[in-house]
Amino acid sequence: MTDIKATLLAQHIETPSWAYGNSGTRFKVFAQKGVPRDPYEKLADAAQVHAHTGIAPTVALHIPWDKVDDYADLARHARELGVGIGAINSNVFQDDDYMLGSVTHPAKRVRRKATDHLLECVDIMDATGSDTLKLWFSDGINYPGQDDIRARQDRLAESLAEVYDRLGEGQRFLLEYKLFEPAFYATDVPDWGTAYAHCVKLGPKAQVVVDTGHHAPGTNIEFIVAFLLREGKLGGFDFNSRFYADDDLMVGAADPFQLFRIMYEVVRGGGLDPETGVAFMLDQCHNIEPKIPGQIRSVMNVQEATAKALLVDREALAAAQAEGDVLGANAVFMDAYNTDVRPLLAELREERGLAPDPMAAYAKSGYFEKIVAERVGGQQAGWGA
Numbered sequence: 001m002t003d004i005k006a007t008l009l010a011q012h013i014e015t016p017s018w019a020y021g022n023s024g025t026r027f028k029v030f031a032q033k034g035v036p037r038d039p040y041e042k043l044a045d046a047a048q049v050h051a052h053t054g055i056a057p058t059v060a061l062h063i064p065w066d067k068v069d070d071y072a073d074l075a076r077h078a079r080e081l082g083v084g085i086g087a088i089n090s091n092v093f094q095d096d097d098y099m100l101g102s103v104t105h106p107a108k109r110v111r112r113k114a115t116d117h118l119l120e121c122v123d124i125m126d127a128t129g130s131d132t133l134k135l136w137f138s139d140g141i142n143y144p145g146q147d148d149i150r151a152r153q154d155r156l157a158e159s160l161a162e163v164y165d166r167l168g169e170g171q172r173f174l175l176e177y178k179l180f181e182p183a184f185y186a187t188d189v190p191d192w193g194t195a196y197a198h199c200v201k202l203g204p205k206a207q208v209v210v211d212t213g214h215h216a217p218g219t220n221i222e223f224i225v226a227f228l229l230r231e232g233k234l235g236g237f238d239f240n241s242r243f244y245a246d247d248d249l250m251v252g253a254a255d256p257f258q259l260f261r262i263m264y265e266v267v268r269g270g271g272l273d274p275e276t277g278v279a280f281m282l283d284q285c286h287n288i289e290p291k292i293p294g295q296i297r298s299v300m301n302v303q304e305a306t307a308k309a310l311l312v313d314r315e316a317l318a319a320a321q322a323e324g325d326v327l328g329a330n331a332v333f334m335d336a337y338n339t340d341v342r343p344l345l346a347e348l349r350e351e352r353g354l355a356p357d358p359m360a361a362y363a364k365s366g367y368f369e370k371i372v373a374e375r376v377g378g379q380q381a382g383w384g385a
C-alpha cells in the first residue's frame with residue numbers, strides 16, 4: 001500500500017485556465033457570478049483547486065485568451081499562489097483568416113500568419129518557463145472537393161517542422177487530434193494515427209495528446225493509450241467526458257469505468273512514472289455548474305480512477321491471463337474497479353495536512369463568496385469567440 005500511496009501523493013494533474021471562465025455552446029454562454037476577469041484571477045482560482053486537492057500544481061494557458069503584457073510577471077504571480085504555468089495552448093481557430101484553414105490554408109499568407117502564432121507561443125514558453133506547447137488545429141473541409149486533402153497534409157507538415165526546429169532545450173510540442181467539429185467532412189488531424197505519423201517523422205520532441213472527447217463513439221481509447229505509451233509517443237491527455245460528441249463534461253462523469261480502463265493502461269505502461277513525461281491535463285467547460293468545484297470534482301475523479309487502477313492485483317491478473325482464465329482475469333480487473341477508494345484518498349489527504357473532503361473544504365472556505373463580492377465590473381473571461 002505504501003508505494004500506491006507514494007504514487008498517488010506524486011500525482012500531478014493540470015487544470016485549464018479556460019475552465020474558470022465563462023463557456024457554453026453555440027446556443028448560449030451563461031455568465032456566472034465571480035468569474036475571473038483576467039489570467040491573474042484565473043490563476044488564483046486554479047490555486048484553490050491545488051490548495052484543496054494537493055495534486056493540481058500547474059495551470060495550462062490558452063493564447064490569446066490568456067494574453068498579458070508581461071508573461072514572466074504572470075509566472076511570478078503563479079509561483080506566489082503556489083502553482084506553476086503548464087502547457088501553452090495555441091489558438092489558430094478564432095480568426096476570420098482561418099475560415100478555410102490555418103497552417104493548411106491554400107493561401108501562403110494565412111499559413112505564414114498561423115505559423116507565426118505558433119512560434120509566438122514558443123516565445124511565451126520561454127517567458128513562463130513552460131516546457132510544453134499544445135497544438136490543436138480546427139483545420140478541415142466541409143465538402144468533398146473543397147480542397148486537396150493530400151496538399152493540406154504537406155502544408156501541415158511544413159508548419160510543424162518549422163515549429164519543431166524552433167523548440168529549445170527541454171521543450172516539446174503535443175499534437176492533438178479530433179475526429180470532427182468545426183469541420184464536418186474531413187479534419188486534417190482527425191485521429192491518433194495521423195497525429196502519430198506526423199510526430200514520428202518530426203522526432204522525439206513531438207508527441208500525441210489524447211483528448212478523451214475527440215473520438216468516434218465506441219472507440220477503445222485505452223487501446224490507443226497502450227499503443228502510444230509503448231511507442232513513447234503519449235505526450236499527455238486532455239481529460240473530459242462526453243455522452244455524445246465533444247461535450248467537454250467533467251472527466252469520469254459520463255463513463256467512470258472508461259476512465260478506470262484508461263488509467264489502468266497508464267499504470268501498466270509506466271505512464272505515471274515522472275520520467276515518462278505524460279501530462280495529465282483537464283480540458284473542460286463548466287457551462288452550467290460552478291467552475292472551481294467542477295475542477296475539484298474532476299481532479300478527484302482522476303485521482304479515484306488512478307487509485308483503483310493501482311489496486312489491480314497485477315500478479316493475479318497475469319496468472320489468469322497466462323492460463324487463459326477469461327472470467328478469472330476479468331474478475332481481478334473488476335475487483336479493483338469495484339473497490340471504494342474514497343477512504344484511502346481521504347486518509348492520504350489528512351496525512352498531508354489537507355481536509356479529507358476537498359469539496360466540503362472549499363465550500364466552507366468562503367472563497368466563492370469572496371470572489372463574488374470582489375469581482376464586480378470589468379469583462380468576465382470567456383472564449384472570446
Ligand code: LRH
Nearest residue numbers: 089136176211238246283
Ligand atoms: C478543441 C480542444 C483543444 C483546445 C480547446 C479548448 O476541441 O479540445 O484542446 O484548444 O478544446
Ligand code: MN
Nearest residue numbers: 176211238283
Ligand atoms: Mn482538448
